[in-house]
Amino acid sequence: MKFGGTSVADIDRIRNVARHVKREVDAGHQVAVVTSAMAGTTNRLVEWCREAAVLHDAREYDAVVASGEQITAGLLAMTLEAMGITARSWQGWQLPIYTSEAHATARILDINGAELIARFKERNEVAVITGFQGVHRETGRITTLGRGGSDTSAVAIAAAIAAERCDIYTDVDGVYTTDPRVVPRAQRLDKIAFEEMLELASQGAKVLQVRSVELGMVHNVRIFVRSSFDKPEDIDPHATPPGTLICDEGEIMEQQVVTGIAFSKDEAQISVRRIEDKPGVAAAIFVPLAEANINVDMIVQNVSADGATTDLTFTVPAADFDRAKDTLNKAKSTIGYERVDGATDVTKVSVIGIGMRSHAGVAARAFQALAERRINIRAITTSEIKFSLLIDSAFTELAVRTLHSLYGLDKA
Ligand code: ASP
Ligand code: MG
Numbered sequence: 058m059k060f061g062g063t064s065v066a067d068i069d070r071i072r073n074v075a076r077h078v079k080r081e082v083d084a085g086h087q088v089a090v091v092t093s094a095m096a097g098t099t100n101r102l103v104e105w106c107r108e109a110a111v112l113h114d115a116r117e118y119d120a121v122v123a124s125g126e127q128i129t130a131g132l133l134a135m136t137l138e139a140m141g142i143t144a145r146s147w148q149g150w151q152l153p154i155y156t157s158e159a160h161a162t163a164r165i166l167d168i169n170g171a172e173l174i175a176r177f178k179e180r181n182e183v184a185v186i187t188g189f190q191g192v193h194r195e196t197g198r199i200t201t202l203g204r205g206g207s208d209t210s211a212v213a214i215a216a217a218i219a220a221e222r223c224d225i226y227t228d229v230d231g232v233y234t235t236d237p238r239v240v241p242r243a244q245r246l247d248k249i250a251f252e253e254m255l256e257l258a259s260q261g262a263k264v265l266q267v268r269s270v271e272l273g274m275v276h277n278v279r280i281f282v283r284s285s286f287d288k289p290e291d292i293d294p295h296a297t298p299p300g301t302l303i304c305d306e307g308e309i310m311e312q313q314v315v316t317g318i319a320f321s322k323d324e325a326q327i328s329v330r331r332i333e334d335k336p337g338v339a340a341a342i343f344v345p346l347a348e349a350n351i352n353v354d355m356i357v358q359n360v361s362a363d364g365a366t367t368d369l370t371f372t373v374p375a376a377d378f379d380r381a382k383d384t385l386n387k388a389k390s391t392i393g394y395e396r397v398d399g400a401t402d403v404t405k406v407s408v409i410g411i412g413m414r415s416h417a418g419v420a421a422r423a424f425q426a427l428a429e430r431r432i433n434i435r436a437i438t439t440s441e442i443k444f445s446l447l448i449d450s451a452f453t454e455l456a457v458r459t460l461h462s463l464y465g466l467d468k469a
Pocket of ligand 1: 062093099125188206207
């Protein structure tokens with residue numbers, strides 16, 4: 058059971074979480090709980106680090122920001138004990154949860170679940186574990202997994218103790234076909250395949266940290282996204298509660314062609330014009346961007362018409378737009394191009410569904426529907442189970458609603 062920041066935002070809510078845990082324990086389940094920091098806490102800690110020293114040591118940053126989860130894990134264990142449930146808190150280094158040394162963006166390498174399993178059996182003890190943090194084995198220093206990392210902690214711990222399921226309790230009651238704030242007729246999905254969820258999360262849906270889905274897919278940990286605001290006493294622990302199960306596609310009987318639509322407004326488009334069409338230019342462009350740690354997406358290169366020059370378009374996070382242009386400027390003499398054009402008021406809309414593998418013409422229908430609404434498409438990329446369109450941000454809502462209806466996702 059993993060509880061996000063809003064679910065543990067104060068003592069009352071922690072008590073509510075404890076009642077959810079009690080329900081599962083009473084039903085005879087062995088339970089490990091992963092907690093986030095109270096809502097807003099991590100932001101405040103990050104802010105303090107910046108105020109203390111702009112160029113701070115990432116190891117000390119981790120020492121500071123990991124502390125939010127220590128508080129909630131301790132408070133929850135205490136609350137459970139007060140309710141008569143045997144529980145203890147664990148910090149990352151105590152299990153231990155070993156990670157890489159990449160402070161602030163560490164990756165989990167190995168988790169020792171043996172002690173937790175032994176205690177389930179011997180004492181029926183609930184383990185309350187700090188999300189977000191781990192420890193680097195060689196240096197012994199505390200690490201954190203990147204913002205939103207407690208989802209990843211939860212899935213990794215679920216794998217380490219061979220859990221039947223990893224329940225992610227959050228402030229929404231599942232994964233929707235698209236953002237319900239934009240499309241009121243969006244529907245909650247009962248099930249979604251790992252691959253689809255991975256695409257949804259990478260393309261802008263903010264329910265889960267992308268890496269948690271990746272981990273779930275690799276270790277085949279079934280992830281269930283559900284609301285922590287449902288009253289614990291109203292839930293039958295043996296029935297299927299409302300929520301979305303992220304699972305292997307083999308578990309999904311009725312597969313729609315399109316499962317969901319994601320969009321991201323935080324995109325910027327960069328077009329490099331009249332590049333010399335010769336071996337090595339793509340490397341000359343993208344290696345410096347990679348070295349600057351700029352994440353590139355939607356790469357589109359045209360086939361040269363004159364055999365001499367070509368254009369190359371790609372997207373970067375809007376926050377990296379200026380840095381990306383600087384990087385290209387500095388590399389201008391090695392790359393050899395005429396000019397760089399860019400736009401920041403663009404949105405990437407992605408249509409996702411495993412059914413696309415076996416259906417032709419799925420994207421063509423979208424092009425038609427958007428044309429009827431006079432929405433211009435700036436760039437298109439496709440993969441096996443997804444296609445993405447870059448459009449002007451002004452048309453985001455109209456485009457997403459149009460596509461949502463087109464693929465039969467609207468709630469009746
Ligand atoms: N508390 C951390 C954050 O806010 C980790 C998490 O909640 O997932 O990013
Ligand atoms: Mg989160």
